Amino acid sequence: MSDLLALARRYYDAFNAHDLEAYAALLDEDVELAMDAWNLRGREAVCDSFARFWRLFPGVVGVPQRMFAADGTVVVEVRRENRVAEDAASTAHVTGGAWEIITTAEAARIVHVRGFSVPGPGDRAAVVMPSRREAYRLADEQDALREVATLVTRGSSEREVFDTVSRVIARVLRADATSLFRFEDDDTLTLVAAWTRHGVPLPIGKRRALNAQLREIRATGEPHRFEPLPDDAPFVEEARALGTRSAIGVPIALDGRVWGIVFASTEGEKPLPAGTEARMVGFTALVATSLANAQARTSVQQLVEQLTASRARVVAAADESRRRLQRDVHDGAQQRLVQTVINLKLASQALEEHPWPAAHLIGESLLHAERATSELRDLVRGILPASLARGGLRAGVESLCADLPIAIDLDVTAARLPAPTETTAYFVIAEALTNVVKHAGATSAGVKVNVEDDRLVVVVRDDGAGGADPGAGSGLTGLFDRVEAGDGTLVVESPPGGGTTLRATLPVIR
Ligand SMILES: Nc1ncnc2c1ncn2[C@@H]1O[C@H](COP(=O)(O)OP(=O)(O)OP(=O)(O)O)[C@@H](O)[C@H]1O
Numbered sequence: 001m002s003d004l005l006a007l008a009r010r011y012y013d014a015f016n017a018h019d020l021e022a023y024a025a026l027l028d029e030d031v032e033l034a035m036d037a038w039n040l041r042g043r044e045a046v047c048d049s050f051a052r053f054w055r056l057f058p059g060v061v062g063v064p065q066r067m068f069a070a071d072g073t074v075v076v077e078v079r080r081e082n083r084v085a086e087d088a089a090s091t092a093h094v095t096g097g098a099w100e101i102i103t104t105a106e107a108a109r110i111v112h113v114r115g116f117s118v119p120g121p122g123d124r125a126a127v128v129m130p131s132r133r134e135a136y137r138l139a140d141e142q143d144a145l146r147e148v149a150t151l152v153t154r155g156s157s158e159r160e161v162f163d164t165v166s167r168v169i170a171r172v173l174r175a176d177a178t179s180l181f182r183f184e185d186d187d188t189l190t191l192v193a194a195w196t197r198h199g200v201p202l203p204i205g206k207r208r209a210l211n212a213q214l215r216e217i218r219a220t221g222e223p224h225r226f227e228p229l230p231d232d233a234p235f236v237e238e239a240r241a242l243g244t245r246s247a248i249g250v251p252i253a254l255d256g257r258v259w260g261i262v263f264a265s266t267e268g269e270k271p272l273p274a275g276t277e278a279r280m281v282g283f284t285a286l287v288a289t290s291l292a293n294a295q296a297r298t299s300v301q302q303l304v305e306q307l308t309a310s311r312a313r314v315v316a317a318a319d320e321s322r323r324r325l326q327r328d329v330h331d332g333a334q335q336r337l338v339q340t341v342i343n344l345k346l347a348s349q350a351l352e353e354h355p356w357p358a359a360h361l362i363g364e365s366l367l368h369a370e371r372a373t374s375e376l377r378d379l380v381r382g383i384l385p386a387s388l389a390r391g392g393l394r395a396g397v398e399s400l401c402a403d404l405p406i407a408i409d410l411d412v413t414a415a416r417l418p419a420p421t422e423t424t425a426y427f428v429i430a431e432a433l434t435n436v437v438k439h440a441g442a443t444s445a446g447v448k449v450n451v452e453d454d455r456l457v458v459v460v461r462d463d464g465a466g467g468a469d470p471g472a473g474s475g476l477t478g479l480f481d482r483v484e485a486g487d488g489t490l491v492v493e494s495p496p497g498g499g500t501t502l503r504a505t506l507p508v509i510r
């Protein structure tokens with residue numbers, strides 16, 4: 001008791017000096033000492049304990065006002081009357097298992113004391129202040145759950161979640177070994193993770209047949225105690241080799257069925273205490289959440305992959321029909337027109353003796369045929385230049401630049417690349433150079449294309465007006481779509497007055 005009085009004096013001094021830090025430190029260090037004696041249950045007991053708590057402070061009177069539960073939080077309101085803060089009200093919260101005493105007068109949280117809320121018999125909410133040992137045990141359990149929950153929310157791998165769960169369950173329960181199994185469709189189960197006190201490795205990935213008890217657990221979803229271990233249990237030799245005498249199995253439920261099971265076992269004579277199953281449930285729920293998240297992630301990922309693939313197929317199909325059209329026009333109508341021009345030229349020579357009116361008609365036809373040839377050539381170049389298909393990207397870009405009104409510095413790899421890469425690169429360069437001519441007012445522009453590792457890097461730059469805005473037309477937006485559909489990236493840098501640089505990085509898939 002004299003200890004308590006000394007303690008109370010230190011609180012009192014800190015409190016009256018308005019020294020929140022010292023006050024908080026005292027509570028953090030010492031209140032558990034005092035609380036060991038206050039093993040309380042029920043509303044009256046809490047109020048009583050508060051009355052006693054405040055009585056530790058001579059001259060400080062705290063009157064418990066009311067207690068209520070909200071969202072799993074037990075709130076005890078205490079009216080405090082003292083010299084320092086008259087009429088100030090303090091509120092003590094029990095939140096998620098941990099006590100916090102908050103003073104509204106100073107508008108600051110001053111302390112965090114370990115204590116835990118549990119529903120008491122007949123109470124809507126009651127408070128148990130556990131013994132210090134129990135408090136530490138629960139705190140450890142909360143820490144372990146938090147550790148696993150953090151991994152789950154971060155989307156860590158199955159492997160990491162399973163390994164961590166095996167390790168922390170063993171720590172929290174003081175078990176000698178833990179193991180995590182997945183039930184398979186063919187009446188077997190697979191060991192997916194394990195932890196053993198002495199670091200003995202267990203055969204992860206091994207699959208064994210179920211026995212009757214495990215079949216029952218899978219059917220009912222109820223925890224089960226194996227005391228002693230049955231001879232026909234799968235992995236019983238490995239368990240015995242570890243010195244295991246008894247084990248508890250808690251199933252992992254996912255989507256309304258039993259996905260797997262977690263075991264905790266001990267070597268000693270004494271089996272794990274009653275209530276252990278309940279303490280394992282929080283962990284199995286986290287394992288299930290992690291599995292459900294992973295499934296959701298996989299289905300979203302599959303959807304994204306499907307969409308990306310279909311986008312790429314659309315572009316590839318369009319390219320292929322362009323190539324076919326280009327080939328057909330080039331090999332068909334264009335050739336025939338060329339032939340017509342030649343024939344007409346020969347005919348006009350032969351008719352020199354009778355120049356009029358046949359010569360006039362032929363001359364006119366010749367003019368039309370030549371115009372049609374040149375129009376067709378332009379059309380075919382717009383679809384895809386023949387030089388691209390025949391001579392590769394360098395030849396395609398050279399023929400593109402030959403028709404432009406400004407000189408372009410060219411540095412284009414001579415390497416032949418897969419058709420989709422060449423076609424996309426060509427469209428990027430063609431649109432970028434068209435924009436240079438149409439919008440930039442540049443004095444110089446250049447194209448650089450080279451292969452870096454397994455990527456083709458295309459850079460088109462000009463020293464013109466800058467300020468390119470993909471939202472203002474359809475050309476640049478079309479390029480983004482095309483490049484991204486092929487799993488590439490496109491970056492447009494175009495500060496106003498600072499020229500424009502387009503950089504496309506395209507995969508070279510052979
Ligand atoms: N190299 C450039 N220099 C300056 N401005 C540019 C350049 N490239 C594009 N822009 C600006 O960005 C806008 C969008 O370009 P985009 O290519 O998307 O459309 P567009 O060329 O106007 O039309 P189109 O759909 O025929 O390509 C252009 O209208 C122009 O104002």
Ligand SMILES: [Mg+2]
Nearest residue numbers: 435473475476
């Ligand atoms: Mg454009």
